[in-house]
Amino acid sequence: MTARNTPHGPANNNPGAVRGAAVTARIGLVLGICLTLCFLTGLISHLLQHPQPWFLTLWPTRPVWLYRLTQGVHVAAGIAAIPLVVIKLWLVWPKLFQRPLLGGLIRQLERGSILVLVGSTLFELSTGLLNIAQWYVFPFFFTTAHYAVAWLVAGAVLVHVGVKLVVIRDALGQPSAEVPAGTPPTGPTRRAVLLGAWSAVALATVATVGQSVPWLRSVSVLAPRSGRGPQGVPVNRTAHAAGVLAAATSADYRLTVVSATTTRQFSVAELQALPQVTRSLPIACVEGWSAEAQWTGVLLADLVASVGGQPHSDVRMISLEPPGPYSRTVLPARHARDSATLIALELNGTELDLDHGYPCRLIAPSRPGVLQTKWLSRIEVLES
């Protein structure tokens, strides 16, 4: 009749312990949702920047803020995952020393998958956080590394969920705080750990999300962007950094528009003389920040038509910028013919700032900012 611990009941299954599965599974579930959001939105951004024909036929131009939403979610979910991953790893840390340390093949595989999971997740969150602050302290190229390792995270999460599904289901069935939570002699209660985790997620989000949610700008004191910039819009790459100062301000500047049959050149004055339209469109950076602005300029569809181009043609945008990964992009036909796609000459009512792409730039709905080519020098209508 004396109380004895069952020999087969490991401490982590004790529903009373704060480090038990009930708390870990709840935090893990939310972390899993965050990582899933990161993966899916990241995949969208990757597919937009490394165009696959099947994806471009699916990606819509409306709502115009769609990419702003997906990429804002990408960065916000990644930031929310940071406190969750830290707390979850702290909760399961004692398992690192659980016997047997190595065990048989199955155990080694499980431990190996956890190592991949932890290593790749920390890799993704750390590089992502550093990248949005443009602190390239890691000795490798961000985008390709961040993309490849994302697949490792996704695979390791799936394996982990598969391995732990029974534990997860049972643990989520256990009440979290409203059960008899046996308080360990010194540690915080389950209630406190969960409250801390959700509060940390809320604080992390509020402290940074203002760079994509304008009305939170003033409270997001840790956001890498305040949202301020020339003409009220931040800049990702300056004219100086792009090396286009001389070419962009030259009196000889001409925008060349080319189709299979016709080539036309426009000076800035000639572009200004064409019918001007104004559109309200967000510019949304892959780094998560975004801003809504009023853009005024020539409809791209008009320019394409002026050289006899067809509305079903893709259009290539070429910058004054020396050749590099972002100096030229291809705009899919659906975006090229859209009534919201402009070759912008003005931003928020004044002539485009040099850092925003003077003399003229592309601004299209529902596209990553990095593909909204600035300092345009040449527009090519591609025959389909």
Added chain:
Amino acid sequence: MTTVRTVAILAGLAVGCYGAVLLAGFPTETLVRMGIWAAAGVAIQDLVFAPASTALVHVVGATVPRPWRSAVAVAAMLSVTVALLAIPVYNRSGSGFGNTTVLDRDYHAGFWLLQAGIGGTLIIVLAARSRCGTELFGRTLGRFGILSSAAAGRRRQADSATYNDRMARASAAQQPARAGKGLPSTRRGRQTRAAIIEAAATLMYDNGVHATSLEEVLTASGAGKSQLYHYFDDKADLVQAVIARQLDRVLASQPSLNHIDSFAGIEAWVTEILDLHSAPGGPFACPLGTVAAELKNDDAFRPSLAAAFRQWEGRLARGLVTMQERGELVRRADPAALATMTIAALQGGMLLARVHGDVSPLRDALAAAVAHLRMYVTAQ
């Protein structure tokens, strides 16, 4: 379930393999650098951060009073989160290329403002949880609680109400339960604490421990949330007090257990039990047996439950020892084992009597137990 798990694991392996294929296209030097970065992350987490956090938990546990620990823990989690997010921006290490629109805030001010906000909020919360704040809050909240306690009262089942009333009357003179943070020093405090335990014991007896929320306890007891947390760390702490309270109820309902010195005394005890369970609404479920049935698999409560049953058995064992000393029972009789056997028969009898709605299983089980005890009667 097995299918879902298999699909998830296989899909995970496939997805991971695609990542490995992508990585296979990287130059070896880049892979080494990435590997070092990932390994450093794991090492910092497992060898520095997690042990430091664990040590911090122990330091807090050793130095911070219990009622404050949860608030301190939450504040620590927030503070660490802010520090992690501040790493890339604090010194604006990434600003360059003459771009003034990135890292364009005063991050030193922002970081310390957030830390000060967390610290300030912690101080306010701790002050609210201190004695002065608790009583002020508790009195205000208590008024609302009293207003709505009637609703919870209706949830009680009639039979258990009868039982609880009988138990309450019988145990009115008993000491309040012993778990929790120690007895309050004021009479009003003791009353509040006893009311909370009483309400919790009743609700948990009627509906179960898991099904009883602290909100219901507050409503039924008329106490305020801050009062509850003043007297109890959490629900577990309250449940410990309820276990002690149910033991008190059980013992108070069978006073003759304390006066056993002969078989006549044992028969008197048995009669007392059968009388109780023959009352309207009976046979009743045992208050201690009910909570034990629900929490029997929980290591956090098994020691308390075992100790409670030990006390119950101990009263009977003491009587059996007296009988042995008087020469009524043989020397080879083991009073502790016999007491345990008798309480086991009583527990099983109460359960079946309650289930069948008939007191005879209980009567028969007790009769069998007493018959077994008589096997140890000293031969005259």
